[in-house]
Amino acid sequence: MPSIxxxxxxxxxxxxxxxxxxxxxxxxxxxxxxFDTPGGTVTAAREVTLAVARGECLGVVGESGAGKSQLFxxxxxxxxxxxxxxxxxxxxxxxxxxxEPTMLDHVRGAGIGMVFQDPMSSLTPHLQVGEQIAxxxxxxxxxxxxxxxxRALELLRRVQVADPERxxxxxxxxxxxxxxxxxxxxxxxxxxxxxxxxxxxxTALDVTVQAQILxxxxxxxxxxxxxxxxxxxxxxxxxxxxxxxxxxxxxRIVETGAVxxxxxxxxxxYTRKLLREARGPDLAGDAPHSSPPAPVxxxxxxxxxxxxxxxxxxxxxxxxxxxxKLAALSEVSLELARGEALGVVGESGCGKSTLxxxxxxxxxxxxxxxxxxxxxxxxxxxxxxxxxxxxxxIIFQDxxxxxxxxxxxxxxxxxxxxxxxxxxxxxxxxxxxxAALSQVRLGAELSSRYPHELSGGQCQRVGIARAMILxxxxxxxxxxxxxxxxxxxxxxLTLLGELRRASPMCLLFVSxxxxxxxxxxxxxxxxxxxxxxxxxxxxxxxxxxxHPYTRELLAAVPVPDPDIQPARLERVGRGEPPSxxxxxxxxxxxxxxxxxxxxxxxxxxxxxxxxxxxxxxxHRWRELG
Amino acid sequence: MNxxxxxxxxxxxxxxxxxxxxxxxxxxxxxLILLIALLSALAPFVSPWSYDSIDWRHLARxxxxxxxxxxxxxxxxxxxxxxxxxxxxxxxxxxxxxSLVSLAIGIAWGAIAGLAGARTDAWMMRFVDVLYSLPYLFxxxxxxxxxxxxxxxxxxxxxxxxxxxxTARIVRAETRSLRRRQFVEAxxxxxxxxxxxxxxxxxxxxxxxxxxxxxxTVPQMIVFESFLSFLGLGVxxxxxxxxxxxxxxxxxxESAPWMLLVPAAFLVGLLLSLNFxxxxxxxxxxxxxx
Numbered sequence: 046m047p048s049i050x051x052x053x054x055x056x057x058x059x060x061x062x063x064x065x066x067x068x069x070x071x072x073x074x075x076x077x078x079x080f081d082t083p084g085g086t087v088t089a090a091r092e093v094t095l096a097v098a099r100g101e102c103l104g105v106v107g108e109s110g111a112g113k114s115q116l117f118x119x120x121x122x123x124x125x126x127x128x129x130x131x132x133x134x135x136x137x138x139x140x141x142x143x144x145e146p147t148m149l150d151h152v153r154g155a156g157i158g159m160v161f162q163d164p165m166s167s168l169t170p171h172l173q174v175g176e177q178i179a180x181x182x183x184x185x186x187x188x189x190x191x192x193x194x195x196r197a198l199e200l201l202r203r204v205q206v207a208d209p210e211r212x213x214x215x216x217x218x219x220x221x222x223x224x225x226x227x228x229x230x231x232x233x234x235x236x237x238x239x240x241x242x243x244x245x246x247x248t249a250l251d252v253t254v255q256a257q258i259l260x261x262x263x264x265x266x267x268x269x270x271x272x273x274x275x276x277x278x279x280x281x282x283x284x285x286x287x288x289x290x291x292x293x294x295x296x297r298i299v300e301t302g303a304v305x306x307x308x309x310x311x312x313x314x315y316t317r318k319l320l321r322e323a324r325g326p327d328l329a330g331d332a333p334h335s336s337p338p339a340p341v342x343x344x345x346x347x348x349x350x351x352x353x354x355x356x357x358x359x360x361x362x363x364x365x366x367x368x369x370k371l372a373a374l375s376e377v378s379l380e381l382a383r384g385e386a387l388g389v390v391g392e393s394g395c396g397k398s399t400l401x402x403x404x405x406x407x408x409x410x411x412x413x414x415x416x417x418x419x420x421x422x423x424x425x426x427x428x429x430x431x432x433x434x435x436x437x438x439i440i441f442q443d444x445x446x447x448x449x450x451x452x453x454x455x456x457x458x459x460x461x462x463x464x465x466x467x468x469x470x471x472x473x474x475x476x477x478x479x480a481a482l483s484q485v486r487l488g489a490e491l492s493s494r495y496p497h498e499l500s501g502g503q504c505q506r507v508g509i510a511r512a513m514i515l516x517x518x519x520x521x522x523x524x525x526x527x528x529x530x531x532x533x534x535x536x537x538l539t540l541l542g543e544l545r546r547a548s549p550m551c552l553l554f555v556s557x558x559x560x561x562x563x564x565x566x567x568x569x570x571x572x573x574x575x576x577x578x579x580x581x582x583x584x585x586x587x588x589x590x591x592h593p594y595t596r597e598l599l600a601a602v603p604v605p606d607p608d609i610q611p612a613r614l615e616r617v618g619r620g621e622p623p624s625x626x627x628x629x630x631x632x633x634x635x636x637x638x639x640x641x642x643x644x645x646x647x648x649x650x651x652x653x654x655x656x657x658x659x660x661x662x663x664h665r666w667r668e669l670g
Numbered sequence: 671m672n673x674x675x676x677x678x679x680x681x682x683x684x685x686x687x688x689x690x691x692x693x694x695x696x697x698x699x700x701x702l703i704l705l706i707a708l709l710s711a712l713a714p715f716v717s718p719w720s721y722d723s724i725d726w727r728h729l730a731r732x733x734x735x736x737x738x739x740x741x742x743x744x745x746x747x748x749x750x751x752x753x754x755x756x757x758x759x760x761x762x763x764x765x766x767x768x769s770l771v772s773l774a775i776g777i778a779w780g781a782i783a784g785l786a787g788a789r790t791d792a793w794m795m796r797f798v799d800v801l802y803s804l805p806y807l808f809x810x811x812x813x814x815x816x817x818x819x820x821x822x823x824x825x826x827x828x829x830x831x832x833x834x835x836x837t838a839r840i841v842r843a844e845t846r847s848l849r850r851r852q853f854v855e856a857x858x859x860x861x862x863x864x865x866x867x868x869x870x871x872x873x874x875x876x877x878x879x880x881x882x883x884x885x886x887t888v889p890q891m892i893v894f895e896s897f898l899s900f901l902g903l904g905v906x907x908x909x910x911x912x913x914x915x916x917x918x919x920x921x922x923x924e925s926a927p928w929m930l931l932v933p934a935a936f937l938v939g940l941l942l943s944l945n946f947x948x949x950x951x952x953x954x955x956x957x958x959x960x
Contacts (some may be wrong), residue, residue, distance in 0.1 A: 405859055434861035447852040451874040461860050511856070 057404040063193035068138070069096035070122070070272035071157075072239050078112065078296075079348075080120040083423035089115035090296045090488045092132065097240065099562035100265055102273040104287030104304070107282055108321065108530045109501075112296040113276045119241050121148045121157065137239065154185035158233025162245040162500055164225035168217040174201075174228050176215030181235045200231040204261060207620070223621055224392070230261065241265070243274045251392040251557050251600055256601040256617040259285050263314045263614060278530045280323040280602030284308060285610035290448065292316045322535040323605040345420065348551050349519065354378070354413035356399050356575075360626065364535035373626050376413070378652070383518075386545065387464045388550035388562030388569040388583065390598060392622055395573035397555040401521045404553060405437050407431060413557050417519070436464040440489040444449035444504035448496040455492030460481060465515055481514040484541060484547075491537045502533035506540070513544060520544075521549040526561060559595075563587055574633040577652060581659040593660065594634050632664065640665055672929055676792030696950020699943035706846055710759035713903050719749035721756040722908040741932045748908075756932050757910040758940065764822070764911075768829035773798050773884050775829040775830070781872055784845025785864065791919025795842060797834050806832045829891055834842070840883055844876050864960065880953035885948035889941045896937065910938045 078090040082519070089112040097103045105113050114255065118124055120134045120141060134141045141149065161167045169177060178200060179193035182504055188196065201209035204227040217225055226246060233241055243262065243302060247255035263286040267274045276282060279315045291301040299314040311317045356374040360583065375395040381387055389397045402408045404415055406422050415422045417437065422430065436475045438461075441447035448457050459478050462469055469477065485506040497505055505525060510519055522541070526534040542565060546550060556562050558615070562569055571578040571586075571594060579592040590596045597618045604610050620637040623629060631648050634642040642665060650662045663669075690696055714720060725739070725747040731748070733742040740752040785793035810828040816823045848854055848871075857871050892912065898904035899913025907914065912933050919930030 110698055157821045406857060407855065431861040431863065434859065437859075439850045439856070441856060443852050447856050449853045449857075449875070458859070460862070463861075464861050464866075508856070511860075 048203075049507050050409050050437050051414060069098050070137060071119065071274070072096040072133075072135045073116075074133045074135075076116065076119065076130065076134055078115050078124070079129050079131075080125075080126040081129065088296055089138075093293075093296075093298055095291055095298060095301060097272040097274055099239070099265065099268040099272055101289065102263075102287045103295055104283030104290040105274060105276045105401055106278070106283055107293035108278055108319075108532055111199070111293045113293050114244050116293075117244065117276065118266070121153055121242070122146070128629060140610065151185065155236040155259060156238055156240065158230075158236060158238035158241045160233050160241065160243040162227050162248050164222065164229045164249075165217060165263075167229055168225060169626045170217055173216060178213075178228070178232050178235055185236050186223070188198070197231070197237070199594055200234055200465075201228070204231045204500055205257075205619070206231075206408070212546055221254075221621055222250050223258065226250065226254075226258055227261070230258075230265075233589065234265070238271070240272045240274070242252060242274045242276070244273070247282060248277070252559070252603070253597060253601040253618065254621060255282070255394055256614060259603075259616050260614045263611070279603065280308070280531070281427055281605040281610070282319055283609045284605045285603060285614040287607075292319065298562050308605065308607050312376050318604060321531065322532040347416075348383040348385070348418060348557070349381040349553075350416040350619065351380075351404070354400075354403055354410040354415060356396070356403050356408060357411040366619075369563070370513070372575055373625065373668070374403060377572075377577055378413075379570065379580060381551050381553075383550060384549040385568065386554060386566040389555045389572060390555065390557065390559050390565035390569060391572035392557060392598075393576070394622055394625060395555075395572040397572055399575070400521050400572070401439065401523050401553055403557055404519075405434075405439055405521060410668055432465070435461070436518040438515070438517035438519070439521040439523060440505070440508045440512050440525050443528055444501045444508060445496055445510050450496055451494075453492060454482075454487075454494050454496070456498070457496075457507060458514055461511060463513050477541065481510040484513060484544070485510045500531055502536065505529060505533075505537055509540065509544070513548075516548050517550060519553065520551040521555075523555050523558065525554075526556065527540075527558070536562070538602070541565060558602065559587075559598045571598065574628050575658070576633055577662055578634065579659070579661045579663075581661075585659060591661045591669075592634075592663050593638050593640055593669065597637070632662075638668055672851065677683040684765055686951075686954040690950055693950040693953060694815060695946045696954075697947035699950070702939060703947065706758060706943075707762060710755040710762065712754055713755035714758075715782055717749060719750045719752045721746065721753050721910050724748055730926050731930070732923075732926065742926075742928050742930055745922065745923065745926070750929065753910040754832055754912075754915060754936055757912045758936055759875060759913050760909065761892050761895055761912045761937075762940075764825055764829065764895050765888050767889045768826050768833055768891045768895075769884055771826065771830040772837055772887065773880065774835030775878065777841050777880060778872040779834065780838040780841025780843075781845050781868055781876065784869060785849065785872065786843040791842075795839075797903040798838055801831075802835050810898060810903055825895065825898065828898070832894070833887060833891065837880065837883065837887070839902060841876055841880060845872055848872055868918075882948055882955060885951055889944040889948075890939065892937070892944075896942060 070479060071389075073093050073095050075092045075094055076090060077088065077092055079088045079670060093116055095103065097279045099619065107113050115124070115128075119128065119130045120143070121140065124130070126659050129434075131140075131144050136181070139150065144152065168174075175194060178197035179190065182196055183190060198209055198213060200210060206212050206227050206468070207225060212220065212224070212228075213471050215322040217228075220228065230246075241262075246257050260460050262273060262275070263273055275283060284452050287304045289301065290307045291298050292307070292313065292397040293299070294315050300307065300311065300316050307316060308320065311320060331657060354374060354377045355372065356520055358371045358373050360369045360371050375399060379387070389400055391397050395472055399408070403410055406415070408424060417433070420433075422433070422576065440623070455478055458481050459474060462474055462477060478492060482492060487503065487506050487510065491499070491503070496507070499507070508525075525541075526537055530536065539560065542554070546563075552564055552566065559569075563586075566583050568580060569583050570580045570585050571592060573594050576592045577589070579586065581591070584593060588597065590599055601615060601617060603611060618637065618639070623636055629646075631647050632638070632645040639646065644664045648664070650664045652660055652662050656658055694928070708917070708925070719725070719739075725743060727747070728739060728743050729737060729747045730745045731743045733740060739749050739751065741754060744750055745896075749945065779794065779798070783791045807827075813828050826908050854871055857867055862870070895904055895911065896913030896916065899911045900917045902914075905911035905914055915933035916930060916937070921932060922929045
């Protein structure tokens with residue numbers, strides 16, 4: 046990657062104002078962003094000074110609430126009515142903050158492109174994708190409808206959207222998340238901008254798609270000499286494509302430097318903390334793995350057993366609508382020993398959340414059975430199942446959504462007691478709540494608060510306290526980390542490890558991030574389109590993945606190391622999972638597999654048990670070595 | 671059980687109350703509603719006249735002329751101040767009662783349909799659709815011919831029969847979307863039985879939108895009651911309601927405009943304030959909007 050040499054240092058580029066070669070495309074000087082609120086003025090960014098040059102990528106890293114997004118919304122003139130700015134923001138020499146709204150519109154359309162986190166809410170639901178891309182070019186570049194349409198097709202092809210002719214005529218809801226983000230990038234590129242501002246462009250996406258989008262952004266930067274601002278909470282994302290990094294905290298830039306320097310020798314303690322959390326103890330190789338779990342004794346009765354579990358959803362029901370069956374989960378069989386932690390990984394739509402809900406009997410099985418401690422859950426009468434739920438608990442992805450907004454933290458945590466432990470005395474009840482809260486490191490004073498008064502990490506802790514108050518024997522975690530910042534993820538992960546050591550329980554840990562799963566789980570199951578691809582002890586899976594899909598997943602995990610990550614990004618696979626309504630014949634992975642052969646099309650690979658206790662479903666794993 | 675719980679912090683409702691009292695339009699509206707309600711409750715004690723007593727010396731006098739009749743008299747010499755306020759009282763009583771009835775039926779029907787399986791849900795809501803498609807005026811006319819014309823019971827029945835349908839639809843849609851929320855799934859995973867799920871998690875979260883709708887139902891009911899009375903199907907002479915007062919006033923519009931203007935002013939004032947209050951409540955109960 047031709048990285049820009051150190052001469053793009055902002056202070057020196059500033060001295061050469063006017064010289065096009067070194068002139069910064071965007072330069073912020075002492076930019077302060079504040080909001081007038083009923084409670085007084087809230088400052089989101091304080092005296093921020095930074096610059097981005099042509100062909101350069103500046104990574105802006107910080108936790109949520111650091112003011113990263115507000116800073117760049119202010120640059121674009123997109124602050125809400127109560128926002129105020131001070132200082133200067135120059136785009137190619139001209140001041141943006143004092144620009145007339147109509148001129149600003151023009152700059153936004155043609156000079157600066159934007160990509161936001163949530164592509165669904167940035168696209169208009171009732172307009173075809175093609176029209177939305179063309180609109181910008183008709184308005185800002187004076188192209189005719191026909192020309193714009195043609196150009197839109199080229200752009201879609203450029204951002205590597207498969208089957209672009211068809212996609213042009215589709216609506217946003219018909220596209221996958223990754224596809225939508227590509228469309229957003231196409232729209233941002235349609236005005237031929239010199240500057241692209243990407244605000245958490247991959248946070249809502251799977252790791253595989255994230256890697257693809259980042260690789261695309263890196264290519265575009267190189268190919269068009271784009272100045273790129275990449276705002277993210279994840280240092281791993283920045284490591285792959287940024288040339289320079291600014292670390293932001295509480296509205297201030299605490300440190301700016303070349304990506305290598307920041308990652309190798311960070312000066313600020315805050316930067317060091319961010320990096321440490323992003324690397325995690327295991328990836329850095331300096332912390333011991335959590336205590337080894339109870340080994341799976343051969344012949345010992347399994348705590349949880351799944352036999353041929355399949356789940357189907359009916360799509361498009363209604364009085365007149367066409368109905369289709371979607372196989373969300375197909376023939377999943379596995380055993381979990383007492384106290385074992387199993388990680389379940391795969392991209393969105395692979396059936397991992399469905400698996401958790403099938404185990405907990407929250408949705409009906411199409412076939413197969415779930416056996417818990419020797420009892421088949423499917424045939425149990427309702428009341429028996431209800432009392433068994435005491436042992437089977439779950440924590441959810443959305444930390445806010447999983448808590449009843451009308452209940453206080455204390456009431457939420459106490460709810461399991463009201464259902465399953467009605468004989469508790471008031472004193473025992475209160476003591477249990479306080480104990481559960483302190484177990485998740487929350488003070489008892491929080492128990493009178495409401496969820497909307499808490500942070501995401503605190504809400505997730507409340508969810509864990511609710512799940513743990515009855516000391517369950519199985520804790521299912523459905524993507525408990527993906528809605529959290531990297532540093533909060535780290536804390537929650539540590540907490541879950543501690544809880545497991547404190548009281549032995551089975552753990553079913555679902556995540557799309559393969560690297561995180563390894564930290565907590567003894568074995569890992571890889572799912573793709575509702576089918577099992579590989580099941581192996583975590584260490585073996587990471588050191589020697591057998592299934593090509595496992596390899597693809599592992600390769601996509603962002604590593605916060607600028608020496609390795611750019612090369613990793615260049616090797617990312619292409620493509621996304623096909624629609625589960627029309628799964629490929631034979632091996633479902635074959636449409637993306639680089640090693641697919643004729644046999645993969647014809648036969649579904651067997652679920653092979655290997656001598657070392659691993660399982661794999663691939664025709665060719667032996668040849669691939 | 672209660673003393674075991676930690677003390678409540680700044681709760682949802684007190685939060686909403688604070689936001690509501692910060693809204694000047696809503697505060698003014700509430701004050702006006704309370705004033706009118708108080709006046710209508712006190713009117714019989716304040717004035718020497720009753721709604722059907724006739725003052726033979728003063729027939730059809732405009733307001734302000736005779737000290738004893740503040741808002742003037744109607745063609746029969748009845749005091750318009752007393753008649754209007756007793757009309758307000760009857761209208762408010764009927765509309766609030768009818769709103770409560772339709773709220774109770776609507777919440778129960780809608781929440782059960784929303785939480786039940788697809789089949790039960792479909793049947794319950796198709797029933798609502800069928801009732802919706804019947805022209806309500808026919809139902810009211812049939813009811814009034816079957817029973818005593820203008821009785822409170824019939825009026826309440828006919829107002830309630832129409833009112834609960836929309837409430838049921840709103841509640842059902844809201845329940846459906848709540849059901850997909852993770853905290854409801856969390857409660858199911860905990861083993862919370864369906865009845866408790868409904869009472870503890872669904873209904874409290876419904877109350878916000880439903881309460882807003884209810885405050886907007888009351889003026890609707892007032893209008894509807896006035897409309898029925900105007901047609902002669904509702905409250906009957908000599909009893910006064912805003913509807914039949916306006917009916918009589920409309921007949922005298924050219925010679926004695928105050929007979930129309932006085933009850934109309936009360937109707938408009940009441941409706942406007944109720945609508946302002948409803949808007950204020952909606953803003954107060956949905957803090958995410960702010």
